[in-house]
Amino acid sequence: MKNFFKIIIIAAFGVMLYPLFDSFSGNGQLNDLASFYAQKENVEKVNSANLVTAVVVTYRGLDTLGEVTILFLTAAIIAFFLTKQSEVRTLRRNSEIFQTAARLLIPVIIMVGVYIFINGHLSPGGGFQGGAVIASAVILMLLAFPNMPFNSKLFGLIESTSGLVFVGIAFLGVLIGTGFLDNAILPLGTFGELLSAGTIPIIYSFVGLKVGAELSNIISGLQSVQADN
Amino acid sequence: MNFLIISILLGILMLVMAGIAIYHKSMVVAIISAGALSLFASILYLLLAAPDVAMTEAAIGSGLSTIIFFYVLNRIRTTDEKKEDGEME
Numbered sequence: 001m002k003n004f005f006k007i008i009i010i011a012a013f014g015v016m017l018y019p020l021f022d023s024f025s026g027n028g029q030l031n032d033l034a035s036f037y038a039q040k041e042n043v044e045k046v047n048s049a050n051l052v053t054a055v056v057v058t059y060r061g062l063d064t065l066g067e068v069t070i071l072f073l074t075a076a077i078i079a080f081f082l083t084k085q086s087e088v089r090t091l092r093r094n095s096e097i098f099q100t101a102a103r104l105l106i107p108v109i110i111m112v113g114v115y116i117f118i119n120g121h122l123s124p125g126g127g128f129q130g131g132a133v134i135a136s137a138v139i140l141m142l143l144a145f146p147n148m149p150f151n152s153k154l155f156g157l158i159e160s161t162s163g164l165v166f167v168g169i170a171f172l173g174v175l176i177g178t179g180f181l182d183n184a185i186l187p188l189g190t191f192g193e194l195l196s197a198g199t200i201p202i203i204y205s206f207v208g209l210k211v212g213a214e215l216s217n218i219i220s221g222l223q224s225v226q227a228d229n
Numbered sequence: 230m231n232f233l234i235i236s237i238l239l240g241i242l243m244l245v246m247a248g249i250a251i252y253h254k255s256m257v258v259a260i261i262s263a264g265a266l267s268l269f270a271s272i273l274y275l276l277l278a279a280p281d282v283a284m285t286e287a288a289i290g291s292g293l294s295t296i297i298f299f300y301v302l303n304r305i306r307t308t309d310e311k312k313e314d315g316e317m318e
Contacts, residue, residue: 052281116284124280132288139296215293222300 047188048121048197056126057200061170061181067128068207072163075214079152082221091146102144109137117208121197127204131211138216142223150220155213162210169199169206232276239273256302264295 030038037055048054056064116123117130141148173182183198195201246266250259267290274283 125284126281129281129284129288132285132293136288136292139293143296219293219296222297226300226303 047191048200049191050121050123050126052124053120053126053200053204054197057121057203058181058183061203064207065166065170065181068163068166068210071211071214072159075159075218078218079221082225094144094146099144102140106137106141106144109140110134113137113208113212117204118201120204120208121200127207128211130204130208131213132215134208134212135215135219138212139219142220146223150224152217152220155217155220159210159213159217162206162213165206166203166210169203173199236273236276239269239276243269243273257299260295260298260302263298264291267291267294 029035036042037051037059043051043054113130113133115130116125116133117127120126120130142150169185170181173185174180176182176185183200185199188196188198243266246262246269249262250266253259253262267286270290271283271286274280274286
């Protein structure tokens with residue numbers, strides 16, 4: 001009887017979702033909103049090679065600020081609930097291969113993360129992706145060398161400074177430019193160069209630092225409350 | 230056509246990984262297969278011309294969240310064992 005109901009529910013979902021599948025046809029053109037962002041005047045206004053970044057940081061900059069705030073709240077709540085244990089844990093030493101590989105890979109991974117967020121306006125990726133890559137390097141560090149001291153205060157300082165700089169640049173747009181998060185308070189530069197597209201690379205670098213520091217703090221908090229087996 | 234075949238294969242692999250994640254008895258295998266699911270999803274995003282999303286999925290979906298699941302699993306396991314020991318005594 002129970003299984004019968006399950007099958008009926010699944011069939012009902014199928015009937016509900018089938019029209020979506022049936023009416024789907026590949027779209028050869030951009031839709032209205034996307035073509036508004038992709039038209040020539042608007043691309044020249046932000047001068048960024050990666051249109052996704054331009055949309056995320058300038059047109060939808062307020063949404064990015066909201067996302068950053070949510071991430072900050074999450075990190076704060078996790079740090080609030082995870083209380084540090086004072087006892088010193090004796091851990092098994094990791095294997096030599098893992099430690100050597102981690103020593104080799106960690107700087108490279110951090111460099112890739114920094115590359116991703118500094119070149120956010122030129123190549124795919126941006127602050128969030130770069131920050132996540134940096135945090136994965138920190139995870140590797142914590143897994144390979146669990147007894148290494150982790151300065152969570154420094155990471156918290158980086159995090160809050162980056163957030164303040166982000167909001168500060170956004171407010172400079174009100175004072176100098178036309179409004180909150182105005183992109184054009186800095187010269188737009190030549191299309192495709194590292195220092196171009198106004199404030200996008202600066203804002204995205206700080207977003208990257210902030211996200212990386214926040215995720216690293218969350219991970220190290222979770223690592224520090226691990227109990228011995 | 231080639232593109233279509235690769236995409237369908239990736240989709241089937243993702244479904245298999247999801248099945249393993251739900252039905253496997255060992256929690257460790259389930260967590261690893263959930264991470265692998267994210268990895269295949271990120272390849273699929275790359276094929277569908279969304280490199281930004283693919284990067285996020287690869288770093289957060291298969292990197293960070295897998296490790297967080299392992300940390301939480303370890304934490305739950307130790308508290309469970311302590312509780313069982315307490316009941317026995």
